[in-house]
Amino acid sequence: MNEILGTGPPPDLLLPSSFLRVSIYLLGTMSEVFSGYERQYCDLSANLSKKCSSALSLDGEQKKQKLSEIKSGLEIAEALIRKMDLEARSLPPGVKSPLLVKLREFKSDLNNFKTEVKRITSANLNAAARDELLEAGLADTKTASADQRSRLMTSTERLGRTSDRLKDSRRTMMETEEIGVSILQDLHGQRQSLLRAGDTLSGVDENVGKSKKILTGMKTRMNRNKWTIGAIITALVVAIIIILYFKLTK
Numbered sequence: 001m002n003e004i005l006g007t008g009p010p011p012d013l014l015l016p017s018s019f020l021r022v023s024i025y026l027l028g029t030m031s032e033v034f035s036g037y038e039r040q041y042c043d044l045s046a047n048l049s050k051k052c053s054s055a056l057s058l059d060g061e062q063k064k065q066k067l068s069e070i071k072s073g074l075e076i077a078e079a080l081i082r083k084m085d086l087e088a089r090s091l092p093p094g095v096k097s098p099l100l101v102k103l104r105e106f107k108s109d110l111n112n113f114k115t116e117v118k119r120i121t122s123a124n125l126n127a128a129a130r131d132e133l134l135e136a137g138l139a140d141t142k143t144a145s146a147d148q149r150s151r152l153m154t155s156t157e158r159l160g161r162t163s164d165r166l167k168d169s170r171r172t173m174m175e176t177e178e179i180g181v182s183i184l185q186d187l188h189g190q191r192q193s194l195l196r197a198g199d200t201l202s203g204v205d206e207n208v209g210k211s212k213k214i215l216t217g218m219k220t221r222m223n224r225n226k227w228t229i230g231a232i233i234t235a236l237v238v239a240i241i242i243i244l245y246f247k248l249t250k
Contacts, residue, residue: 034099037084041077041106045113048073052116063120070117077110 048070055066081103088099 034084034087037080037087038102038106041080041084044073044077044080045106045109048077048113052113052120055120067117067121070113074110074113074117077113081106081110 051066051070051073055063055070058066084099084106085103088096088103091099
């Protein structure tokens, strides 16, 4: 513990029975760290307030330089607030609560500085923009007539180009219409061809049906003839067997 803090408590704090006094000593040391950050922030806040006040009366490069210094100070202030936040959150609730209240006040103070810087910067930009507009107005007054003539000529050229485009579009539409009519005629011819092909296929289907019926009839007759021939052959074989039987028995 002594190595972490850099300074050690009295020797009796090292005894196990003195744990409470060790805790009190550590809390005092940590709150001193917070107090150190707090003093740095308060000094920095006062310095930033003076710089903001002086920046309002400056202009040009001096004002830009002063704003740069203020922004650098704001970055340092944000870093100090982050350190105080980490330090406060590491403490017990009884010590942390009042420190967090202070932190909220510091953050509000920092936000006020940021708002003031934005206001000063905006005023600087508005003045620069006003000067530019005045210069641009004078230049526009001198070149107004020339610009008007140029715009009229440009408008006339655009109208001419637009007229040519309309003519080209009309011609393209007519060509497209002719192509569409030709495509419709081709499609009609193809439809007629398909209808004729359908009729032909219907006739072929009818012929195929008839052929199938004829083949079925032929097959039936062939089967019938086979049975008839088989019966005749069987009868002849039986007759021959009977004749041979009677001859052999005589």
